[in-house]
Amino acid sequence: MNSIDYLFYDENENNKTLVTGELVRLNKDVGVFRFSNGELSNVPVTEFYPNKKWDIGKKYIFVKNNFHGKISYTVKDNSLIKLLLDGLSPEVRRGDVRIIKIVREIGIRSKVTVASTVENLNPIDACVGPSAGRVRSLSNFLEGERVDFVNYSSNIELYVKNAIGVDVDKIIFIDNKVKIFVPPHLYLAAVGGGGINSSIASKLLDTNISILRSDHENQ
Numbered sequence: 565m566n567s568i569d570y571l572f573y574d575e576n577e578n579n580k581t582l583v584t585g586e587l588v589r590l591n592k593d594v595g596v597f598r599f600s601n602g603e604l605s606n607v608p609v610t611e612f613y614p615n616k617k618w619d620i621g622k623k624y625i626f627v628k629n630n631f632h633g634k635i636s637y638t639v640k641d642n643s644l645i646k647l648l649l650d651g652l653s654p655e656v657r658r659g660d661v662r663i664i665k666i667v668r669e670i671g672i673r674s675k676v677t678v679a680s681t682v683e684n685l686n687p688i689d690a691c692v693g694p695s696a697g698r699v700r701s702l703s704n705f706l707e708g709e710r711v712d713f714v715n716y717s718s719n720i721e722l723y724v725k726n727a728i729g730v731d732v733d734k735i736i737f738i739d740n741k742v743k744i745f746v747p748p749h750l751y752l753a754a755v756g757g758g759g760i761n762s763s764i765a766s767k768l769l770d771t772n773i774s775i776l777r778s779d780h781e782n783q
Contacts, residue, residue: 581628582647585637587620597624597637611638613671616707625705639706642666645676648705652698655690662687664716667767671709673756675727675764679716688713714768724773727765730754733778740771745778 585597585607594606595618607626612618625648627641638644646663655661664677678687691713692699702711717723724742725732730753734745746754754775755762766773 579630580641580643580647581630582644582651583626583628583637584623585626586623587618590618590620597626599628605635605637607637611636611640613639613707613709615671624707640668640670642668644706645674645702645711648702649676649691649698652701653690653693655685655687660685661690665768667764668709669760669764671707673710673712673760673764674706675712675714675768677714677716677727677768688715724765724769727768728754728773728775729761729765742769742771742773743776744773745776748777748779751775751777 583599585599585605587595588598588604589596592609594608595612596604597607598604609618611626612624618624624639625644626637626639627644627647629636629638629641645666645668649656649663651657653661656663660680660682662679662681664679666674666676668674676691678691680687680690693701699711699713703709712729714723714729715726717726720737721735724735724744728744728746730746730750732744732746736743736745744754753761756764762773762775
């Protein structure tokens with residue numbers, strides 16, 4: 565059993581298990597994996613990272629779903645991040661840090677809202693780890709998917725700022741929409757490549773957001 569199996573094979577959440585599989589065969593529709601218990605199972609390419617290529621002989625981590633005895637494997641289940649964090653962060657595993665919500669652009673970028681259940685514990689530090697070692701390992705297990713942790717707040721304005729992840733000059737709430745004004749030099753970071761940061765933040769907040777440069781506020 566390799567180190568990934570030792571850490572994660574027995575982590576369970578609602579009939580979901582983290583398993584490691586080695587790719588042994590591949591065609592355009594299905595990969596055949598040998599899992600840690602020796603079983604060979606098919607995984608459709610639709611259940612893999614859409615922007616990654618499979619490498620024969622490489623090991624990957626999947627969520628194994630057992631739904632009324634029907635077994636399936638995927639990397640697209642958000643439980644993948646939760647279960648990996650259970651293995652990487654003692655604070656998450658103990659319940660000192662709660663995972664509130666996970667939004668993913670599979671294989672590219674994710675945002676994870678976290679909150680502490682005990683005093684004087686920074687939930688982001690607990691997930692990122694010393695010298696960012698935990699989040700770096702998490703990203704490696706997710707085949708390079710970037711993971712941003714967001715501090716939850718019942719103060720919606722603060723939560724919006726946390727979700728965007730850059731300094732914000734002004735926020736305007738209009739019905740189910742939010743206009744967020746940021747310094748010009750941070751505009752591209754706030755929007756993200758292809759709009760990915762603002763898109764994921766919008767899903768995390770369950771609202772429509774617009775990112776605007778603060779020097780364009782009156783235009």
